[in-house]
């Protein structure tokens with residue numbers, strides 16, 4: 001697959017089939033993850049794949065509780081004044097929570113000595129891009145680490161005294177729908193040159209991949 005196609009179309013893919021992800025695809029996903037950069041090449045990461053129905057059943061209620069706390073708290077005003085696009089994102093996030101146990105595979109990414117997150121999220125994104133290249137959808141989630149970190153670590157048997165922190169959980173599955181280009185505010189609205197607020201010097205009115213003549 002063209003690298004730009006993967007970059008532009010790797011969306012949060014939350015509507016997926018229950019079909020299992022083959023082992024060779026799982027290998028490719030994790031092998032791509034460990035190719036990512038980390039500060040000082042320290043590779044202070046661990047990756048835990050989860051496909052146990054019993055463990056998913058224990059984590060699902062925690063995930064749903066965390067999302068409910070987020071939606072009833074910090075996100076409440078945003079949900080109330082969301083436009084159609086915003087409402088779709090919240091409905092999609094709720095869908096993931098409601099179907100947590102139905103995702104055939106999850107990746108739990110752990111890191112230590114990484115206050116910025118800069119040494120784990122490149123690896124997570126590599127994993128998501130590799131999944132995309134194999135036709136597998138993924139969604140990065142932070143709910144369990146934010147609201148139920150201790151219990152999640154206990155359920156997954158993570159040693160308590162070694163400093164491991166849950167960076168995120170990624171769900172995987174073959175999409176029920178189609179891949180599309182991620183809609184975003186255009187480059188020239190969010191980028192500057194030399195001084196804050198100064199124009200970057202070009203505009204990008206349409207995504208540069210997928211709109212070639």
Ligand SMILES: Cc1cc2nc3c(=O)[nH]c(=O)nc-3n(C[C@H](O)[C@H](O)[C@H](O)COP(=O)(O)O)c2cc1C
Nearest residue numbers: 010011012013089092093096140141142143182183
């Ligand atoms: C740091 C981070 C945390 C996220 N946490 C969650 C989450 O807890 N639950 C969820 O459903 N999606 C989560 N997402 C996915 C975002 O909602 C998604 O990337 C965003 O809406 C853009 O979606 P799109 O690429 O499909 O346009 C997270 C994404 C990032 C980068």
